[in-house]
Each structure stands twice: as C-alpha cells, then as structure tokens.
Amino acid sequence: MPAPGLPGLYGTERTGSIIMERTKEKGISGRKPDTNVQTEGNPWRIILLFSLPLMAGNIFQQMYTVVDTAVVGKVLGVEALAALGAVDWLNWLTLGVTQGFAQGFSILMAQRFGAGEKEKLRRTITNSIFLAMLCALCLTVLSEAAAGWAISLLKTPVEIRPVSMAYLRILFGGLPIVMAYNLAAAVLRALGNGRQPLIAMVIASLTNIILDFLFVMEFQWGVQGAAAATLIAQCLSAVYCIWHIRRIRELRLKKEDWKPEGALCVMLMKLGLPMAFQNTVISVGGMIVQMIVNGFGVIFIAGMTATNKLYGILEVAATSYGYAMVTYSGQNLGAGKLRRVSEGVRAGLAIAMATSVLIAAVMLGFGRWILAWFMPEDAGAGVQALEIAYRYLAIMSLCLPVLYVLHITRSCIQGLGNTLLPMASGVAEFIMRTGTALLLPVVFGENGIMYAEVLAWLGADFILVPSYLYIMRRLKKGT
Secondary structure, X not given: OOOOOOOEOOXXXXXXXXXXXXXXXXXXXXXXXXXXXXXXXXXXXXXXXXHHHHHHHHHHHHHHHHHHHHHHHHHHOHHHHHHHHHOHHHHHHHHHHHHHHHHHHHHHHHHHHHOOOHHHHHHHHHHHHHHHHHHHHHHHHHHHHHHHHHHHHXXXXXXXXXXXXXXXXXXXXXXXXXXXXXXHHHHHHHOOOOHHHHHHHHHHHHHHHHHHHHHHHHOOOOHHXXXXXXXXXXXXXXXXXXXXXXXXXXXXXXXXXHOOOHHHHHXXXXXXXXXXXXXXXXXXXXXXXXXXXXXXXXXXXXXXHHHHHHHHHHHHHHHHHHHHHHHHHHHHHHOOOHHHHXXXXXXXXXXHHHHHHHHHHHHHHHHHHHHHHHOOOOOOHHHHHHHHHHHHHHHHHHOHHHHHHHHHHHHHHHHOOOOHHHHHHHHHHHHHHHHHHHHHHHHHHHHHHHHHHHHHHHHHHHHHHHHHHHHHHHHHHOO
C-alpha cells in the first residue's frame, strides 16, 4: 500500500491538498548542508547542480572500471580481456539487483524527507538496512552456487572459463560490501546530498587504480587481483558513506528506530523488488546477447568487451541525471508540488539531450584512440578487436539521446513512487534486446548483434514516455 498521505503507486489515493496541509506542519528542523531541500528554486539549477557531483563520482567509478580493463588487456592479453567480458552480464546482474533494492528503498526516504517526517525517515532507513543485508546474503549464496552452471550456459569458450570463474568467485563473495555502499550512498542522495558519495567514489577510484597496478602488474595475481582491488575500493567507499551518515543530526538513530516493522518492510519491498526485478530482466536479456557474442570467438568478445567498458562513460551523465530526478520528484511529491515535477522533467530532458550530443561527438572523434588503451600491442588480434570495438561504439554513440530519455523518464516515475511501470519498461528492453540478438545476426552476421542494445533502449522509451504522461495526468486530477 502507498505511504500514508502520499500518492499511491497507481494514482492519488490521497490528494495533493492533504499533502500540502501536512507540509505546513513543523518538519525536519535545523537541516545542515548535508541535506538539500529541492522543493524551492529553479529546477534547471537544482537538477544540474545536484547532478554534477554525482556525475563526477560516476566518472571516477568508470575510471577504475576502465583502468581495470586496460591493465588486464595490456598486461594479460586478449584472452584475459575476453574472460572478463564473457561474464560481464553475470556481474552486472548481481550489481543491478543490489542497486535496484537500494534505489527502491531510497524513494520512500526521499518522500519522507520531502514531507518533513524525520521519525518515519529514521525507521525507513533502519528497516531498509535489515532488508538490504538479507537480500545481499541470499544473493551471495545463490550467485556462488550458480556460477559454474551460468558460465557453461553462456557458452563461454573453454580456454577462458577458468579465468572467468576465478574472477566471478571473488566478486560474488563481496556482494555484501557492494550492497552496503549502494544503500549508504542511496540514503545520502535521498536527502539531496550528492557531494559525499562523490568523495567516496574518488577515494574508491584512486584506491582501485593503485591496487590494480600493485596486484596485477607487481604481484602478478591476474584477474583475481583486479577483482580484489575492486572490492577493497568498494569497502572503503562504503565505510566513508556510513561514517558521514552517522554525523547527520536528523539521522542519529535511536534504540526504538531499530524495531522491524512488517508493514514498512512490505512497503519498501514493493518499491525495491520491482526495480531489482527490472534490472534482473535487463541482465537476463544481456546474458542472452552475451551467449550469442561468445559464439563469435575470443577476438570478437574482446572487442565487444572494450566498448562495453566504455558504456559506463556513455551513460555516466544519464545515470547522474536519473539519480537527481528520483530525489527531485520524490521530494516535490512529498511536498505536494506537482507543477515543479513537470518543470523538472522538462529541464532534465533539455539538459540530457545537450549532454548526449556532446558525449557522442567526443566518442566519434576520439573513440578509436580511447579503445586502443584496452588492447595489447599485437598487430594481429589487437587490431582486429579494435576495429570491432570502434564499430560498436559508433552505433551506440549515435543513439545516445534515446538512452538519455530513458533515464530521465524512468527515474522521475520511480521518484513518484511507481516502480511497476519502470519494471514493465525493463520487460520491453528484454524483449527487444533478445529478439534482435536472436534475429539480426541471422541476416547481418556479427554486425547484427551490435544493434541489440540501442533497440532495447528504444523499446523501453515506448513504455516510459506514455507512462510518465499518464501518471502526471492522474496525479493532477487528484489535486
């Protein structure tokens, strides 16, 4: 059921006037700079300024992903690079589930904060912690148990399976650490704080880069060293975020806040589970694509892997704008300011379109040079993999506006408390991604698989844009 006094998942079960009455009451007082109220001021400025530190943090996060891949490719060769790429979607599956739960839980936090309900905010955070740790432990056990079976199912080439398995074992074992960071960062973002997650990510990025060179190049631990470096870096970023949360006065938890509440847990799971399921569906579609990619051989896998590692850079601003829209729409919904939600979406879309065109231009101009960082100094396999990588990068870069519309609309819908329609968009992504991956290679060969991702974005947009318009129309009718 929806939060008392807040719009439900399918419309307005309580009117905006009731919300406005509640926000006239005394809310969270004495807010420090560690929180950011987004219910006043210019939406363009708020969204952009909130996104910038998130974007910087994501850039640092992508930096250590890129360094991981570059060190593995340059030092260990094309086969090691392919071993990472062959199981990339398995890793993304577990990461997507943890992020889905954390972001889903943070929606209610943002709404509580926007409505000034500090006691309910604290209880929401503690119950989110209970659920997050339970989910992380279950996911760890399932992932470790299914790793070998999944690698076989993906038709990973036999010569790189041992390396892929060693890499996954370490990453799966560290899933509680990944969940701790994602939840802690989500709490800070729900309160409008993008600065501390940025600092945490800078710490993690620098740590990971240093450890990559130490573990892989100096100690020669192979891909296991790259995986260990990533987890240690994530652990440091989680510790930093948790430490900072404990310093926020409104979040000083009391003994009574740690009482599990069945109804609240159900409410949180209604928000988190659809988002985790959405990411799961997307990942399963990605794994089907990866299974087909794996059938084209080690060099093709290496080329696709190099571009997929740049995917995060293509998406870095879109993800940041998405986090901003979840917080912005959630807080303004809590304050009953629906007109500001519409203004924010228009501002977000305009900013996103300009950003996507700029990133596409950079990638088309300098992409080949960037991709060369991942390739070994090999006139044979390295050159072939580079050509495959750039071809794929050009296709995705030209279609970036489609991806940015997806992030803005989906995140706004989630911030409004509806995680079911975004989940439906994930199903649309799955259908488009797997359908094109299975059909296009039959007609166009290996080039056909390169269009699966952009067509998946388009399928999601066909669901999300009408869904946003429908939800806003329903909300406004209730005011």
